[in-house]
Amino acid sequence: MTQSVVVQVGQCGNQIGCCFWDLALREHAAVNQKGIYDEAISSFFRNVDTRVVGDGGSISKGKICSLKARAVLIDMEEGVVNEILQGPLRDVFDTKQLITDISGSGNNWAVGHKVFGSLYQDQILEKFRKSAEHCDCLQCFFIIHSMGGGTGSGLGTFLLKSLFDIISKIDLMVNSGKLGTTVKPKSLVTSSSGALKKQHKKPFDAMNNIVANLLLNLTSSARFEGSLNMDLNEISMNLVPFPQLHYLVSSLTPLYTLTDVNIPPRRLDQMFSDAFSKDHQLLRADPKHSLYLACALMVRGNVQISDLRRNIERLKPSLQFVSWNQEGWKTSLCSVPPVGHSHSLLALANNTCVKPTFMELKERFMRLYKKKAHLHHYLQVEGMEESCFTEAVSSLSALIQEYDQLDATKNMPVQDLPRLSIAM
Amino acid sequence: MSIVTVQLGQCGNQIGFEVFDALLSDSHSSQGLCSMRENEAYQASCKERFFSEEENGVPIARAVLVDMEPKVINQMLSKAAQSGQWKYGQHACFCQKQGSGNNWAYGYSVHGPRHEESIMNIIRKEVEKCDSFSGFFIIMSMAGGTGSGLGAFVTQNLEDQYSNSLKMNQIIWPYGTGEVIVQNYNSILTLSHLYRSSDALLLHENDAIHKICAKLMNIKQISFSDINQVLAHQLGSVFQPTYSAESSFHYRRNPLEGFKDPALYTSWLKPVNAFNVWKTQRAFSKYEKSAVLVSNSQFLVKPLDMIVGKAWNMFASKAYIHQYTKFGIEEEDFLDSFTSLEQVVASYCNL
Numbered sequence: 160m161t162q163s164v165v166v167q168v169g170q171c172g173n174q175i176g177c178c179f180w181d182l183a184l185r186e187h188a189a190v191n192q193k194g195i196y197d198e199a200i201s202s203f204f205r206n207v208d209t210r211v212v213g214d215g216g217s218i219s220k221g222k223i224c225s226l227k228a229r230a231v232l233i234d235m236e237e238g239v240v241n242e243i244l245q246g247p248l249r250d251v252f253d254t255k256q257l258i259t260d261i262s263g264s265g266n267n268w269a270v271g272h273k274v275f276g277s278l279y280q281d282q283i284l285e286k287f288r289k290s291a292e293h294c295d296c297l298q299c300f301f302i303i304h305s306m307g308g309g310t311g312s313g314l315g316t317f318l319l320k321s322l323f324d325i326i327s328k329i330d331l332m333v334n335s336g337k338l339g340t341t342v343k344p345k346s347l348v349t350s351s352s353g354a355l356k357k358q359h360k361k362p363f364d365a366m367n368n369i370v371a372n373l374l375l376n377l378t379s380s381a382r383f384e385g386s387l388n389m390d391l392n393e394i395s396m397n398l399v400p401f402p403q404l405h406y407l408v409s410s411l412t413p414l415y416t417l418t419d420v421n422i423p424p425r426r427l428d429q430m431f432s433d434a435f436s437k438d439h440q441l442l443r444a445d446p447k448h449s450l451y452l453a454c455a456l457m458v459r460g461n462v463q464i465s466d467l468r469r470n471i472e473r474l475k476p477s478l479q480f481v482s483w484n485q486e487g488w489k490t491s492l493c494s495v496p497p498v499g500h501s502h503s504l505l506a507l508a509n510n511t512c513v514k515p516t517f518m519e520l521k522e523r524f525m526r527l528y529k530k531k532a533h534l535h536h537y538l539q540v541e542g543m544e545e546s547c548f549t550e551a552v553s554s555l556s557a558l559i560q561e562y563d564q565l566d567a568t569k570n571m572p573v574q575d576l577p578r579l580s581i582a583m
Numbered sequence: 584m585s586i587v588t589v590q591l592g593q594c595g596n597q598i599g600f601e602v603f604d605a606l607l608s609d610s611h612s613s614q615g616l617c618s619m620r621e622n623e624a625y626q627a628s629c630k631e632r633f634f635s636e637e638e639n640g641v642p643i644a645r646a647v648l649v650d651m652e653p654k655v656i657n658q659m660l661s662k663a664a665q666s667g668q669w670k671y672g673q674h675a676c677f678c679q680k681q682g683s684g685n686n687w688a689y690g691y692s693v694h695g696p697r698h699e700e701s702i703m704n705i706i707r708k709e710v711e712k713c714d715s716f717s718g719f720f721i722i723m724s725m726a727g728g729t730g731s732g733l734g735a736f737v738t739q740n741l742e743d744q745y746s747n748s749l750k751m752n753q754i755i756w757p758y759g760t761g762e763v764i765v766q767n768y769n770s771i772l773t774l775s776h777l778y779r780s781s782d783a784l785l786l787h788e789n790d791a792i793h794k795i796c797a798k799l800m801n802i803k804q805i806s807f808s809d810i811n812q813v814l815a816h817q818l819g820s821v822f823q824p825t826y827s828a829e830s831s832f833h834y835r836r837n838p839l840e841g842f843k844d845p846a847l848y849t850s851w852l853k854p855v856n857a858f859n860v861w862k863t864q865r866a867f868s869k870y871e872k873s874a875v876l877v878s879n880s881q882f883l884v885k886p887l888d889m890i891v892g893k894a895w896n897m898f899a900s901k902a903y904i905h906q907y908t909k910f911g912i913e914e915e916d917f918l919d920s921f922t923s924l925e926q927v928v929a930s931y932c933n934l
Contacts, residue, residue: 160653161680198653296680384654386807387762388593392684393728397764400902453764465793465805471760483900486893488761489685492807575892576899579921581929 160198161298163378163391164290166318168233168304169264169271169311174363175303177243179371180228180251182498186375189498190383196223199382203229205253205293217293229293231256231286233318235275235310236263256290258282264309269540269547271313277542283318299391301374372497373411373441376505379459380493386464389457389491397489398453398509404561406513408446410439410506427462427502431470434506435478442516449512450569451480455489460502462492481565482573511569514562521555528552585632585713586822588646588720589706589737592683592730593655594755595722596648597807600659601815602722603644606633607669609819629823634669635712642669645713647705649737651694651729652682675709677702683728687769688910690732691776703740710745718749720822721781725773726757726766735776742780752781753818756788756886765903767894772912774887775920778927785821787814788886884931891924 167176187200196206196218204226208216218224228251234240237259244252258279264271291297300322304315380389399405412433434456437445458467467490480487497503527533528548537543590599610629617625634642644663648671650656656676663670677698683690710716719741723734734752741750754773757766777784792813796805800813897903898917908914 161682298681384658386597388652388654390652390682390684392682392686393763396684396686396728396903396906399906402905463804463806464810465797465802468758468760468793475760483897483902484764486759486761487764489764490762576896578892578895579918579925581922581925 160202160382161296161391162202162229162294163299163301164229164231164287164294164297165203165374166231166233166287166300166302168302168315168318169308170234170239171305171308172303172311172315173232173234173239173243175367175370176230176232177246177248178364178367179303179374180230180248182368182371182375183228184226184248184251186498190495191223194223196220200226201295202378202382205229219295226251227253229290231258231290233258233279233283233310233314235260235271235314237261256286258286264313265536266307267309267536267540268313268316269537269543271309271311271315272317273313273540273542275310275314276317279314280317280321284321287322303370303374369411369414369441373409373505376411376457376459376497376503377507379495379497380457380491383493383495385491385493385495387490387492389455389489389493393489394455394507398455398507400452400484400509401561403558404452404509406509408440408442408444408508408510408513410434410436410441410508412439412504413500414439427466428470428473430502430504431456431474434504435474440512442513444510444512444516446508446510446512447478449479449510449514450565451478451484451487452509452511452565453484453487453489454478454480454509455491455507457491457493457505457507458502459493459504460496460500461494462502464492467492479569482568482571485573511562511566514559514566517555517559517562521552521559524552524555584715584717585635585645586717586720587706587709587713588633588644588722589649589741590646591649591721591723591734591737592727593650594724594727595730595734596650596655596659598753598755598811598814599646599648599722600662601808601811602818603633603646603663603669604666605812605815605819606823607642609823611668625823631714632822643672644669644675645709646671646675647702647709648676648678649702649729649733650677651679651690651733653678653680672709675705677705683732685726685728685763685765685769686906686910687728687732687735687765687772688907688912690728690730690734691736691772692732692911694729694733695736699736699740702737703744706741716748718751718782719745720751720753722753723773724755724757725770726755726763727769730755731769731773735773735780738777739780749782750780751783751785752777753785753787756786756790758789758793759889762789765906767890767897768903768907768917770890771894771920771924772916774927775923778923785818786883787817881931881934884928887924888928891921891928895921 165176165179167173183203187204191197191200200206200223201219205228206218206221206223207225207227208218209225210216230252232240232243232252240257240259243249244254260275260279264275287300302315302319302322304311306312377394378391381391395405398407410433412430433439435447437447440446456467456471471488471490534545534548537548538545588599588602590596606629610626630636630642633645635645637643648656648659656678660671660676679694679698683694721734721738721741723730725731738750738752741748754777757763757770763769774784789810792810793805795813796802796809800809802809898921904914904917907917
């Protein structure tokens, strides 16, 4: 089994990250009754003997001593990280795996990327190297950050660049709707609006919970056993038909937070229908009315292959798949359900419904850019030039065009192409 | 005569477990209508074929378990041990951590060469344990990365190193509506490579077995465990000892030999040579009578044609190709595979 490291950048990234570690501990506590440090828990946690000073304290087997998250916490102002380190999860984090500064990035991508990027580059790589050393077999970095702020977006994309050639990564981007740039590696786009129907006292708590659950469910089939396993590298293999089209939309059913204790159990088939409805998408998008390039269904709990097949047959006619991938389904069955539920479903789709999100982003960007509004804040940062902006826009436009071309093939009849003919 | 089973990937290992379980429980089941002497001969033959004996009498499966991630093998090892009836050998496993990512190229070009020596060593040790070795039974799926890619690589190696032994590949044909998106690519690459190195390909479609579970067995919520058990039952009845032509108590020596020259129902072959019947008095498992049909017929053409068609459509748009080229499988390799398989389809169609 492999290990993954979570890199949380900026306020948003760290708050979601904190939620994630809390949920992960609860999940493993529910499954791991005997308190033995096993391979499943080692995917996200180290087992450390806290009496040992320095780096020698790692224990690979036996009883759980003290669990440390495989995490790197990065923020250019201290408030959020300090709160985490004083909160109930303080013992879970390794204080050596932090990078903080005081002044913050001022919602300025250029400051995050250029200033703090170059300032902290060595430290960042050092922390990554350290976390890799603590792993038997490191498979994946999960990077959680927002696009709208300065640290999450700027420093977040900087460290992505640093990691680019090293290892596979999955990037969880949260779109809050302001200025941003496109990012290269595999990305799961979620939006902070649109997924919740209820009012909560602390709205971000519930939203962060959902994103944290997403990450848990994404990795469940790799951590726990099931009759049809799905590892993380299978996600990118199956859902990314072309390198540049790696934006995935997710939906999670049932949607719940820790405080929702009295959710009536949903009928199994209803769970599948919900996953494809507009309301359950974690991005403001409607995949049902756009074109699917690929779709993955990750089911947890007491669900068997026949249930899965029945629902795929049922839902297929209402979904449009691209002509060269008419049966583009990737499925997995994990026998361990999430805490408090008998089953759950995470649907990941590579769908042209992300296009409106990117188009809206581009429009809002152009409105400000035409007036050169706020531009001086960026250009006064050393290393930042107007070409950064123009390149970003043209890469975004190219992406939108790719989706346009695919959309144009919607509703066209599927033609079987002439095959090789053999002379006998 | 003994058979060494090689179980590859999640599918191969899950099925392999069910097969050994079915074989052993069959050999322990009631002798039914046959005599005690016959029953004992049957049991001895079955045991020798698939199991080796340990000091305390617990049979050890003549199997090599290979997977690129540990969860499934660990599960199968403990399930076997828990049964109390049989178990897998302690050193019969080869495991890695990262998996193959459903990527045939990764299984074939990366895992294959990297782990060739270790895997072949384990297989050699297992073969050496056999008094008289007849051949290999390789269980794998076509849709994933390990079973398909590494399976093709291992079969090729077995052909190189054990060219005189028979190799039979049990291949699982995935559900038509997708378990893995790139399953068609993985399938055509697997089939075209096995074509050259395997002696016989025994194919089972998930769709077909699923129907059996639903219609003939009336199972409401069908799980992979149900599917694998049906499959194991079929395979078990195929491989159990049967009488050879020579004498009643002399069990057929080499079960794989019958498959060596698959019969074709064509005008140039007399039906008496085409149809092989193997009989035994001893019933299979809890049934009074049972029959198994293994055939080489044109039934294969339609599913094969469909898979090749779908893979071709996807290939024409170049979708997912970058995932394969990054591990050394180029577009040319795909075209080679397409060509071989179109030839197979054409050959069957011309009959």
